[in-house]
Amino acid sequence: MGTTDRDLHADVLVIGFGKGGKTVAATMGRLGKRVVLVERSERMYGGTCPNVGCVPTKALVHHSRKRRPEDVPQEWYERSIGEVQALTKLFRGSNYDDLNGMDTVTVITGTAAFTDPHTVNIETGDGHLTVTAETILINTGSEPIVLDIPGLRASQYTVTSTELIDTTILPGRLAIVGGGYLGLEFASIYGQFGSRITVLEAAPKVFGLVDDDVAAVAEGILVDEGIEIVVAAHVTEVRDGETSATVVYEKDGRQHTLEADAILAATGRAPATGGLALEAAGVRTTERGAVEVDEHLRSSQPHIFALGDVNGGPQFTYISLDDSRIVLDQLIGEGKRSTADRVAIPHTVFITPPLATVGLTEARARAAGYQVKIASQPVAEIVAMPRAYIVEDTRGVMKFVIDAETDEILGASLLSVDAQELINTVALAMRYGIRAAELRDAVYTHPTSTEAFNDVLATIVRADT
Numbered sequence: 001m002g003t004t005d006r007d008l009h010a011d012v013l014v015i016g017f018g019k020g021g022k023t024v025a026a027t028m029g030r031l032g033k034r035v036v037l038v039e040r041s042e043r044m045y046g047g048t049c050p051n052v053g054c055v056p057t058k059a060l061v062h063h064s065r066k067r068r069p070e071d072v073p074q075e076w077y078e079r080s081i082g083e084v085q086a087l088t089k090l091f092r093g094s095n096y097d098d099l100n101g102m103d104t105v106t107v108i109t110g111t112a113a114f115t116d117p118h119t120v121n122i123e124t125g126d127g128h129l130t131v132t133a134e135t136i137l138i139n140t141g142s143e144p145i146v147l148d149i150p151g152l153r154a155s156q157y158t159v160t161s162t163e164l165i166d167t168t169i170l171p172g173r174l175a176i177v178g179g180g181y182l183g184l185e186f187a188s189i190y191g192q193f194g195s196r197i198t199v200l201e202a203a204p205k206v207f208g209l210v211d212d213d214v215a216a217v218a219e220g221i222l223v224d225e226g227i228e229i230v231v232a233a234h235v236t237e238v239r240d241g242e243t244s245a246t247v248v249y250e251k252d253g254r255q256h257t258l259e260a261d262a263i264l265a266a267t268g269r270a271p272a273t274g275g276l277a278l279e280a281a282g283v284r285t286t287e288r289g290a291v292e293v294d295e296h297l298r299s300s301q302p303h304i305f306a307l308g309d310v311n312g313g314p315q316f317t318y319i320s321l322d323d324s325r326i327v328l329d330q331l332i333g334e335g336k337r338s339t340a341d342r343v344a345i346p347h348t349v350f351i352t353p354p355l356a357t358v359g360l361t362e363a364r365a366r367a368a369g370y371q372v373k374i375a376s377q378p379v380a381e382i383v384a385m386p387r388a389y390i391v392e393d394t395r396g397v398m399k400f401v402i403d404a405e406t407d408e409i410l411g412a413s414l415l416s417v418d419a420q421e422l423i424n425t426v427a428l429a430m431r432y433g434i435r436a437a438e439l440r441d442a443v444y445t446h447p448t449s450t451e452a453f454n455d456v457l458a459t460i461v462r463a464d465t
Contacts, residue, residue: 006129008106010036012331013120013133015112015276018047019317020307021139022099023324024331029105031332036131037099038112038122045107046095048141048309049317051088052162057185059084060165061350064192073194077170080193084165114281117301135303135331138283138291139320140276142269142309151238152177157245158238158263161186171195171262175247177235179206181349183266184222188351191227198258200233200249207349211361213376214413217397218355221415238263271310286312295338297326305330314345344430346423353379353396356423359411359430362401370410375400375436375460379416385452388417398456400426400436407435418449425450436460 012028014021017039029035044051063080067073100107110124120136122129144160146153159167161182174190176183179201191197199206206229207215219229230251237248247258271290278285284292284300290312297305305327308320322342329337346358365372379385380394388394396415403410412426429439440457444450 006127008036008129008131010034010106010131010133012036012135012137013131014038014137014139015120016047016137016139016141016272016308016310017045017095017107018139018141018308018320019049020320020324020327021137022047022095023321024137024307024327025099025105026102027324027328028331029099029102032104035102035105036108036133037105038108038110038120038131040109040111042109043092045092047139047317047320050091050095052165054317055091056084056088056165057161057189058350059087060189060193061185061352064189065352067192067194074170077193078168081165081168111275113275113277114283115277117281117283117304136281136305137327138273138276138299138304138306138310139308140272140310142315143272144265145268145270146265147177147235147267149177149235149238151240152235152263152265155238155240155245155263157240157260158265160265164262164264171260173244173259173261174198174264175200175245175258175260175262176264176266177247178264178266178268179203179229179231180266180268182268183264185350186264186266187227187229188222188225191222191225192352197226198228198230198260200235200247200258201229201231202234204232206231207355209361210355210357210413211363211399214355214397214399214415217378217395218349218351218415221353221395222351269309269315271312273310288312295340296330296335297323297339298330313339314347316347319345344427346427348420348423350420353393353415353417354419355413355415356419357411357413358423358427359409360401361411361413362399365401365403365410371404372410373402373404373436373460375402375457377456377459379452382452382455384455385416385449386447387449387451390447391417393417398452400457400460402436402460407437408433409436409439416449416452422449422452425453 011033012035014025014037025035025037067076099105110122112120112122115121119132174195176199179199187197187199207218233249233251235249239246244259291306293306293311307323309315326337348354348356376399379396399413401411409430439453
């Protein structure tokens with residue numbers, strides 16, 4: 001269908017095909033509302049997660065761990081990338097068909113820019129559209145940050161995470177600038193594929209959001225797998241050579257150099273608001289470029305909402321999904337749900353084994369004035385966790401932080417097999433006031449990782465502030 005110089009009117013206009021926006025679009029479409037969804041790239045139907053985020057990266061975790069010593073690294077990597085790309089293509093097509101197949105929803109591939117608070121101009125490959133709407137959702141996600149370090153942005157060897165997982169060439173030497181969770185996940189993945197990994201982190205330690213004892217175990221696992229981690233390292237320059245790049249960095253007052261076949265810029269992601277002409281709509285942004293929203297995700301224009309990474313909140317797909325619930329409650333519900341309702345939101349770093357956390361660390365609980373009890377145990381010593389032995393990975397540690405007066409679970413750090421699943425049980429317990437003793441004495445199926453709670457929570461030691 002041609003789109004040249006057409007005007008459309010919608011009840012709901014969604015800019016960006018992310019998790020939150022597509023969920024609202026589908027729901028409103030099923031209710032008979034006229035919905036237009038605009039996505040600037042045909043490779044991003046479904047948003048970041050199924051295309052360049054959680055699905056392909058976690059699939060690469062899986063494939064990297066399947067490589068046997070006799071498998072040629074480059075061949076195994078190229079095969080793995082092909083299988084992952086086939087998976088993302090399948091998901092991308094399903095996302096497009098599910099929405100565009102609805103009579104009430106129109107998906108348009110093009111670049112959107114506001115011309116006034118209710119009107120958006122869309123440039124497509126075959127023309128120009130003007131869409132007006134009563135309600136508008138901004139769901140454009142985020143994009144990788146490449147720091148303004150001399151030579152880094154211009155280097156032919158610099159890649160973002162999106163670009164790295166789109167190449168079939170396995171870098172022999174991969175330098176990762178940034179030792180945050182993104183950088184460490186990629187270090188774990190590409191180290192297993194066979195790359196020589198060096199992580200350069202400016203902060204004095206990695207895994208800075210967990211207690212030092214847990215961080216030490218996590219870092220030790222990566223180091224034992226051959227990953228070099230250099231902390232307090234400040235990258236000052238990148239110089240291109242004919243076949244590789246030289247990364248120059250300073251540490252402890254001395255200059256060092258590192259040769260790399262690829263440099264992964266892993267220093268975070270910024271809200272993707274460029275080109276939207278938000279000023280034309282009267283939509284305010286924060287200093288970091290995120291759309292400024294209230295607790296109901298309304299922007300400075302009450303009929304314009306922002307969902308997902310673009311609103312400056314936690315950059316997780318499940319947060320974007322919860323954003324959709326808040327917006328739908330505003331549009332068709334009671335209007336009571338808000339971001340303030342979020343309690344005990346878990347997070348997982350998909351190194352192997354995964355590191356999953358929720359709530360307060362011991363250090364933060366102490367700083368907040370709690371008297372705490374600590375339950376902590378290395379996975380290899382948890383008798384009631386045969387699952388770890390069955391899958392042949394007993395690395396890691398589990399740690400709970402508990403209010404000494406109430407037995408309330410204040411937080412947990414789980415570094416273990418299945419931690420990405422276990423943390424959801426802990427988070428649910430925290431939300432609904434289930435005490436540590438109840439979690440400890442619950443009946444779990446056998447043999448499972450959840451049984452570990454029986455043992456770990458029996459090791460409680462009082463550690464008053």
